[in-house]
Amino acid sequence: MKRKIKLFILTLLISVSGFAQSYDTVANLQMGMGIFYTKVVEYTRPWSIDILEIDLTVPYNKLETAKANNRLKGYERTSSMAARNSRPGHVVVGAINGDFYGGAGEPISMQILNGEALKLPIDKSLFAVTESGKPVLARMNYTGRVWRGNQSYSINNVNQTRGTDQLILYNTFMGTATATNIYGTEVGVKALNTWIVNDTVYCIVVSKTAGTGNMAINDSVKVLSGNGAAATFLNSFNVGDTIKIAQFVSPAPRRIKELIGGFPRIVMNGANYVVQGYNEEGGPSHTFERHPRTAVGFSQDSTKVWFITVDGRQPHSAGMTLNELADFMIRLGIYHGVNFDGGGSTTMVVRDSVVNKVSDGPGVERTVSNALMVVSSAPQGALNRVKVQPGFNKIFRGESVQFRVYGFDEYFNxxxxVPAQIQYTLDPGLGSITSAGVFTAGQAPDTGYLRINYNGLRDSALIIVKGIDRIAIYPRSVVTDTSRIVNFTMSSFDMDSVPRPMLLTEYNWSVSNPSVLTVTAAGKIKGLAPGVSYVKAAYENLADSALVEVKVESGSAVLSIMDELQGWTLVSENVDTAVTKMTLTESPRTMGAKAFKVNYKFTYNSTQVNWIYLRNNIPVQGVPDSIKVDVYSDGRQHHITYLVSDDDNETFRIPASRYADKADQYDTMAIAVSRAVPTGTSGTFNFPVSFREIQVRLGSTRVNGQVYEGTLYFDNLRVRYPLQPTDIFADENTLSKEYYLMQNYPNPFNPSTTISYTVPSYSRVGIKLYDVTGKEIMNLLDEEKAPGNYSFNFDASGLASGIYFYKLQAGDFTSVKKMTFMK
Incomplete structure (x- = not known):
């Protein structure tokens, strides 16, 4: 049964950068009076975003900062800071990690906690909150001054090492003492009113020492410490004196109670400010890359604040660029916003639980420098309502999800x-649910409700069971002959365009012209006779098809007799371009009236590779088994590679297995097309193809600083077709019955090499690279593979020279080979 239910309340459509993104709300809970927690997901990026919206007009709600271990230098988890600061009547409802930090956990910029400054600002954005609760965002400057009667002295710094003639203010965030030397005077002061910035604090002098240093600090007694001229100023103080301490940050309103750093500002006056913020504040370097993110922003009228985190570096969420984050914040209603420390630091805590997925690993919450919190002073009441979460869930058939039920009082505390008293009821046909709230979707797409009852208190969750919504065949068109097997692949997607892999045997395969083609249950086609046919893959009520042309060619075909330069260009790397030229010559030649003559010259440098490329774009008919060109060498070890592009313009290299090093005679460089490997990280080779380049890695004796000069000749570029119907690529009947990992070629190599392997049956294949100590360097492959022979190109440009090992793992099978990378 298919139920039609309006979803516009639960699905947020946001247009970003000219395209529409669909955000599904998968969690929506009121966590306090005027405090709402929401989790939204976007499946195609993918993104997972946690949002805490705070209404500052609710008198119970206040914003505060926290400092790790209550020390300027210190690390602590965001969840720990939230728990440590939570107590009856002062409950931390939510928290996010704050400023970037340096060594020992000291934030890079200013922080004010409960009216006390921890350090001075740098030229970065600061998020501040006044005593009345108004948020402020600006880059601010600091000034401070101490007054005794008509005399005054500037405060040079806070909680930092005292320098010559400097006056430093110390508080407990420094520690239990000032850690100063004996060369100065120190005065202990106790505030007569509350500590605050952007106003005057009156203090009474309670102690004074000279020539001693390291005065004790406690929660009520702060210390003014002076050297030189500043010490002379403090020497005039007497115990019992009333003094004034005035600290100001500007631009900012009066009486700043809390302040925390971040950078850069990314939303200003309701507009994306990322580029300007990046230029003004000098970074961060990862601004335009996708990473986990943390941010805070507030509305135009300053009555609402949003805490935001974006998961990243994980399969379920890629992370956001700061442009993407700013655009998302603007569409929430944010008028001013700033970026906080992200990456592995990104953490959001709601009611004692970390609600985002941290990128350092499951449950591995990183310690950070400080945090921004929302605190509620609402009283605790009795059970008033229940809420099931997620309140809306899209789930693929057969998958499971954990539903949880939460209880709240009238203040949403x-x-x-009691779990045993929760009753679950499902609409018929949706699936099944356990007494612990684990729902397993049925096999048929459907829409319905999960309903819960807790001693008469009720709630419900909307569930959509997703099936396969779209399928696609690849390649869309292909040319083959009667000799080889062509493997089609399929992609399948649910209603959110999330890939849902299926076995090829789950589709129904057919051909429109059985006299031209035959197809197996696994989507493998074989040409029977010249002609055209469609191959069709169907699943339930979905279908897609591809066009197949069967061509049978024989003998050889000339691509270019190479007796004119029209259509050809010479491109080079790391050579003397004044000397390296391509011309025509009448001798030596093998076909036609002329041949190509290429003079080259370069100075060897061990950090470079010297290349020449003979470029063209020549369509190739049919399905050749090899490509050939005649090369007249000067005796050096030059390596030849052909570059071709296939039907969808993916490019592939076809490297020779030997050098073109025969001097003073033509040598035919015949290279089997089966050696083709993608130039990128992956690719599927399909006919028809076009010939694009002859790539020549110039040979030398590899002596740094030595000049190498010579001449190469090229003639008669051609292809050869199979003499008889034999397989060019691996036929399913001739595949190895065992897994096999081949030795990479070339080896040693610089900078790239080809890795080949054989898979006898459908398997998940992984190939990893290790150094000589056994440390894993990188994951080269982790994919489901159909039976077949495979090759891919590995580029080691980012690695150091040396010996490495690559290991293939498929089920219980493992194989290890050694490779040598020489820069």
Whole structure:
């Protein structure tokens, strides 16, 4: 049964950068009076975003900062800071990690906690909150001054090492003492009113020492410490004196109670400010890359604040660029916003739980320098309502999800429930649910509700069971002959365009012209006779098809007799371009009236590779088994590679297995097309193809600083077709019955090499690279593979020279080979 239910309340459509993105709300809970937690996901990026919206007009709600271990230098988890600062009447409802930090956990910029400055600002954005609760965002400057009667002295720094003639203010964030030397005077002061920035604090002098240093600090007694001229100023103080301490940050309103750093500003006056913020504040370097993110912003009227985190570096969420984050924040209603420290630091805590997925690993919450919190002073009441989460869930057939039920009082404070008293009821046909709230979707697409009952308190969750919504065949068109097997691949997607892999045997395969083609249950086709046919893959009520042309060619075909330069260009790397030229010559030649003559010259440098490329774009008819060109060498070890592009313009290299090093005679460089490997990280080779380049890696004796000069000749570029119907690529009947990992070629290599392997049956294949100590360097492959022979190109440009090992793992099978990378 298919139920039609309006989803516009649960699905947020946001247009970003000219295209529409569909955000599904998978969690939506009121966590306090005027405090709402929401989790939204976008499946195609993918993104997972946690949002805490705070209404500052609710008198219970206040914003505060926290410092790791209550020390300027210190690390602590965001969840720990939230728990440590939570107590009856002062409950931390939510928190996010704050500023970037340096060594020992000291934030890079200013922080004010409960009216006390921890350090001075740098030229970065600061998010501040006034005593009345108004948020402020600006880059600010600091000034401070101490007054005794009509005399005054500037405060040079806070909680930092005292320098010559400097006056430093110390508080408990420094520690239990000032850690100063004996060359100065120190005065202990106690505030007569509350500590605050952007106003005057009156203090009474409670202690004074000279020539001693390291005065004790406690929660009520702060220390003014002076050297030289500043010490002379403090020497005039007497115990019992009333003094004034005035600290100001500007531009900012009066009486700043809390402040925390971040950078850069990314939303200003309701507009994306990322580029300007990046230029003004000098970074960060990862601004335009996708990473986990943390941010804070507030509305135009300053009554609402949003805490935002974006998961990243994980399969379920790629992370955001700061442009993407700013655009998302603007569409939430944010008028001013700033980026906080992200990456592995990104953390959001709601009611004692970390709600985002941290990127350092499951449950591995990183320690950070400081945090921004929302605190509620609402009283605790009795159970008033229940809420099931997720309140809306899209789930693929057969998959499972954990539903949880939460209890709240009238102030939306959490109330503990008795799990055994929760009753679950499902609409018929949706699937099944356990007494612990684990729902497993049925096999048929459907829409319905999960309903819960807790002693008469009720709630429900909307569930959409997703099936396969779209399938696609690849390649869309292909040319083959009667000799080889062509493997089609399929992609299948659910309603959110999330890939849902299926076995090829789950599709129904057919051909439109059985006299031209035959197809197996696994989508493998073989040409029977010249002609055209469609191959069709169907699943339930979905279908897609590809066009197949069967061509049978024989003998050889000339691509270019190479007796004119029209259509050809010479491109080079790391050579003397004044000397390296391509011309025509009448001798030596093998076909036609002329041949290509290429003079080259270069100075060897061990950090470079010297190349020449003979470029063209020549369509190739049919399905050749090899490509040939005649090369007249000067005796050096030149390596030849052909570059071709296939039907969808993916490019492939076809490297020779030997050098073109025969001097003073033509040598035919025949290279089997089966050696083709993608120039990128992956690719599927399909006919028809076009010939694109003859690539020549110039040979030398590899002596640094030595000049190498010579001449190469090229003639008669051609292809050869199979003499009889034999397989060019691996036929399913001739595949190895065992896994096999081949030795990479070339080896040693610089900078790239080809890795080949054989898979006898459908398997998940992994290939990893290790150094000589056994440390894993990188994951080269992790994919489901159909039976076949495979090759891919590995580029080691980012690695150091040396010996490495690559290991293939497929089920219980493992094989290890050694490779040598020489720069």
């Amino acid at each position: 959490p109330v503990q429930l």
